[in-house]
Structures are given as structure tokens and as C-alpha cells.
């Protein structure tokens with residue numbers, strides 16, 4: 001059983017997946033961020049492979065990617081940093097990036113190196129299902145990596161089934177058709193979408209992502225799925241000033257709603273730029 | 274080459290030209306792209322659609338555009354050079370052909386909001402124009418750098434009622450404007466149609482844009498028949514940014530191997546200068562804007578920011594059809610520097626009294642690099658006029674007073 005599968009077997013609800021961009025805010029922050037998120041009980045860590053043209057990401061993640069690239073982040077360095085920190089934590093680690101990065105590294109070698117470094121799963125939002133089936137499924141299976149596909153409110157039922165069948169680990173429910181970093185309140189149409197998918201009795205556990213930026217949104221998402229993914233809000237918090245070791249536990253507590261005092265003001269602000 | 278092994282230059286049912294093309298898009302766009310993929314051919318091929326399209330091209334755009342036998346240019350290069358006058362289209366470039374086709378398509382799809390990216394501003398102006406024509410709101414993404422260097426077109430878009438959103442990310446040029454337009458579409462998948470301005474992007478865009486632009490070579494065939502007695506020239510030359518005017522000018526000759534196809538790219542300050550947009554030389558296989566094609570990238574798969582003085586050619590990729598044409602040897606390529614393009618623009622102006630767009634001037638500059646036979650029939654796609662580039666040209670003249 002993979003780390004992701006055993007997590008979902010063990011923990012029924014309130015799964016918190018936090019995204020950060022490797023190489024941001026500094027080239028060397030990867031290890032600190034992973035250790036600190038793991039220590040504060042985050043369930044899954046999603047590591048962004050910074051990309052020059054991240055078309056499925058909003059302005060916050062895009063800007064953090066540019067910072068990371070100008071800091072000098074590369075895939076070999078990122079995998080090296082993961083390998084170093086893997087000895088210190090057992091939290092599931094998922095890489096999120098774009099297919100061109102994988103293509104240039106060489107898919108087979110990339111999957112093998114990622115697995116060896118201690119990566120558990122991948123999210124590649126621009127990997128088409130048909131390409132996966134024809135070229136990537138066997139490579140990923142051979143490497144022993146989980147792969148998560150996204151579904152959106154527009155995804156038709158038969159395609160949701162196909163994406164669920166192709167996924168392992170978890171399925172990523174895009175909260176609305178919006179790029180990352182958008183607004184957080186769920187409308188009736190979104191609730192209907194979450195409930196519709198819930199009734200489909202899919203094989204994978206589901207996490208809701210895009211626009212989850214505070215405790216209210218997290219708690220709300222947890223009513224409709226096994227948990228949620230927080231990205232842009234965390235990136236903004238990392239940029240707020242205090243040392244990472246302080247900001248990260250405070251941020252995670254804020255999202256979980258376990259403590260709300262002593263939070264730096266940035267964490268409760270709703271900057272959606 | 275036997276029929277069985279001859280490469281096809283038509284898109285296949287999966288959206289590929291040989292190994293290039295496809296639709297590498299996030300799930301948020303899947304529904305829109307899939308709907309387009311399933312329906313674009315039946316919509317476009319519908320006789321009523323074709324009638325509307327060709328009526329607008331005639332009455333509104335002013336087609337057919339002339340095929341002008343350029344006597345002094347021909348004399349200068351020692352062959353029979355014809356200029357396909359896309360510069361005489363309404364709004365001043367070939368971009369309007371595609372914009373007319375796509376706005377009709379958007380109406381068929383029931384879309385109520387239009388977005389576009391633009392580099393030189395010609396596609397932005399064309400899109401703003403067709404939106405005014407049908408009364409739809411229009412948002413145009415344009416790199417901040419291009420907003421500055423193509424000011425007349427920004428003014429035209431505003432006057433036409435479009436909202437121009439300057440893009441400040443990355444190189445602040447066409448690549449980033451395209452990223453921003455894609456993001457907008459991800460956020461508004463239901464009401465919005467994205468009118469891509471070149472033969473790039475996920476399938477079916479490259480094929481759709483190529484079909485709308487193919488009116489260029491359809492007219493060329495008739496006009497050449499009339500003027501030379503033969504529908505085929507010996508050579509067709511066009512500049513390539515994303516590749517839409519070239520795709521349109523090549524289209525009806527793709528399978529006619531006696532017709533040489535010449536694609537001209539922007540070398541910027543020179544191919545090895547680190548400031549270039551010569552994708553066929555500097556590019557490798559990868560994915561850009563949802564399409565597998567040739568693009569300029571680092572070893573780590575990061576897209577390299579291109580450079581050209583010409584905003585319309587300042588793009589790090591090329592459309593998948595062109596990648597296939599180049600890799601199979603069906604098309605040959607030339608790279609032209611900023612300086613060569615400026616000189617060629619001035620030359621055409623002084624020889625024929627036509628001020629070309631800086632993009633088209635790249636195609637003209639290739640004439641100097643090709644050896645012609647005296648009776649060779651050469652068609653050069655003059656993709657646009659130079660009004661938008663006057664500030665650049667005047668600067669150049671001021672710096673070279675003897676030119």
C-alpha cells in the first residue's frame with residue numbers, strides 16, 4: 001500500500017494537503033518547509049516544481065515560481081532536496097508540475113528518480129488522459145507512483161469515472177472552474193457538484209482544491225470531501241515576513257482552526273491578488 | 274516517394290501533424306476544447322456558415338486581396354515576385370480572416386464574451402473589430418512591452434470598445450499574453466470563447482485557424498491561374514510567428530511538392546546572440562500553450578523568453594503544422610535579424626511604394642538570401658501593413674539619415 005493509500009485508510013476526514021513551490025521563498029527552504037509542515041501534522045505535502053509557464057496556476061503561484069526559478073531551482077536539485085528530507089518524515093509527498101518538465105527530464109528516468117528520492121505521487125494538470133493511457137500508465141506503474149487527475153464542475157460523468165479509474169492515491173476536485181487562488185465561499189452550484197460526485201461512489205478518496213484559503217473554507221470543504229488542498233494562501237503566508245519555523249505552524253493551526261490567537265495578521269487577510 | 278510513405282500535412286483525428294500537435298490542457302478547459310473538437314468541422318463546413326464567412330470576407334474585409342506582380346522588386350531579385358496583399362485587408366493584416374471565422378463560430382456556440390491575446394496588436398484589433406461588428410464584449414491580453422511598442426493598435430482597440438489588459442508576467446510579450454488569456458478562459462469556461470490569433474494552441478485551434486486563413490492560398494491559386502496561366506507558383510514565402518499567415522499561404526500547396534514552401538523566422542539580434550526568436554534553429558520538442566511542437570527551452574524544460582524587434586514574431590514556439598513541415602523537410606526556413614528586416618521594409622517602400630508590417634518585412638528580407646531563376650514564380654505573403662510600426666521605422670530612419 002502506498003503512503004497515500006495508507007493515509008486515507010487510516011484517517012477518515014479533515015485531510016489537509018498543503019502546496020508550496022520548491023525554491024520559494026529561498027532556494028534552500030524546501031527542507032525547512034517540509035519538516036515544519038510535517039511536524040505540525042499536515043497530512044500531505046504537495047511540492048510545486050516551479051515552471052516558467054504554469055497555465056493552470058493563478059498569479060500567486062505563478063509569481064512564486066518565477067522567484068524559485070530566479071533563485072536557481074531545477075528538477076535535479078529539487079529531487080536532491082527531497083531525498084535529504086525524506087529520512088526525517090514519513091508524510092506523503094506529491095509533486096505537482098507540468099508535462100513539459102517531465103518530457104525534458106525523460107519520463108521514465110523522472111519517475112524512477114522521483115520515487116527513489118521519496119516522492120509518493122504526481123499531479124500533472126496538463127497530462128491528457130489519452131496520453132496517460134498510451135504512454136505514461138505503464139511507466140508510472142513500474143515506478144510505483146500514484147497519479148492524481150483533476151475533475152471540475154464541467155467534467156461529464158463518464159469522464160469523471162475514467163479520471164477516477166486512472167487516478168490512484170486521491171482525486172482532485174477543482175472547487176469551481178477557476179485557477180488557483182480564487183474566492184472561497186461555495187455556492188449552490190458547487191454544493192450540487194460536490195454532492196453529485198459523492199453519489200457516484202468513486203474508487204478514490206477526494207480532496208477539494210482551488211480557493212481554499214482559511215479555516216471556514218477548509219471546514220466547508222471537509223463536509224463534501226475527505227479534505228482539502230491549500231496553496232496560494234500558504235504561499236502568501238510564507239511571504240509575510242516572520243521566520244518560516246514560526247509562520248508555518250501558525251498558518252496550519254489557522255487552517256485547522258485549532259488556535260486562532262497570535263496569528264500574524266497576514267494569515268487572516270483575504271488578499272486575493 | 275510513394276503514396277504510402279508520403280507524410281500527410283493534414284491534421285489527423287487526434288489533432289496531430291506527424292508527432293506534433295495534440296491538446297495538452299488542464300481539465301478545466303477540457304469541456305470547451307472537446308466541444309470545439311467535436312463540432313468545429315461540422316460548423317465550419319456548413320454551407321450557411323461558409324456563405325456568411327465569405328460574404329463578410331468580401332463585403333467587410335475587402336477580399337479577395339490583390340495578387341500584385343511587383344515589377345521593381347522582381348527586377349531587383351531576378352525572378353517574378355508576386356505580393357499577396359494581405360496588408361490591404363480591413364484592419365491591415367491577415368489576422369482578420371481568422372477573427373471573422375472565429376466570431377461566427379463563437380456565435381454558433383452561443384458564447385457571449387470574447388477574449389484574445391495579441392502581440393503586434395493586429396490580432397487584438399481584428400478581434401476587437403469583429404466584436405464590435407457583432408456586439409460582443411471583448412478583452413484583449415497584451416504584454417506590457419508590446420502595449421508600449423504598438424501604441425497605435427492599443428488606441429484602436431480602445432476605440433473599438435475592447436478592454437486591453439496589460440500583462441506584466443514573464444517576458445511581458447506574446448507568450449505571457451497567451452498564458453493570461455488561457456487563465457481567463459479557465460476562469461470563464463462557460464460564457465467565453467477564446468479567439469486564438471495564430472496557428473498555435475491545443476487541437477483543434479491550429480487546424481481551425483489554418484482553415485480560416487486558407488482563403489489566402491485559395492485566392493492565390495485563382496489569381497496565379499489568371500496572371501501566369503498556372504495555379505501553382507514555384508515558391509511561397511511567408512513570415513512565421515505562430516504561423517497563421519504562413520499556414521494560410523501554404524495550405525493549398527501542402528501536398529503539391531513542386532511548390533517550395535519557405536518559412537521566415539525572426540533571428541532578433543542574431544541566432545547566437547541570446548536575443549532571438551528563431552524557433553526552428555533554437556527550438557526542441559516540447560509543449561507550449563497546449564501543443565506539442567518545437568519551442569525554445571532550457572534543458573530543464575523552462576520556456577526561454579524570445580526576442581524580436583517585431584512584436585508579432587516575438588514568440589518562443591511555432592504552430593505544430595510548421596514544426597512538422599520543417600522536420601520533414603517540406604518547408605525550408607530562413608532566419609532574419611531585426612536589422613535585415615528594417616532594411617527590407619525600407620527597400621519595399623522605396624521600390625514599390627508599399628510600407629510593410631515589420632513582421633512581413635522579415636519575409637521580404639529572405640529574398641536576399643535565396644538564389645532565384647529568372648522565370649521562377651515566387652509569391653510572398655505580405656501579411657500586414659506598416660502603420661503600427663511607424664514609430665520603429667522613423668527611429669530607424671533618424672538613426673540612419675542616409676538610408
Ligand SMILES: Cc1ncc(COP(=O)(O)O)c(C=O)c1O
Nearest residue numbers: 514515516517518585632656657
Ligand atoms: C502583420 C503580421 N504578420 C505576421 C504576424 C505573425 O503571426 P503569424 O505567424 O500567425 O502569421 C503578425 C502577428 O501579429 C502580424 O501582425
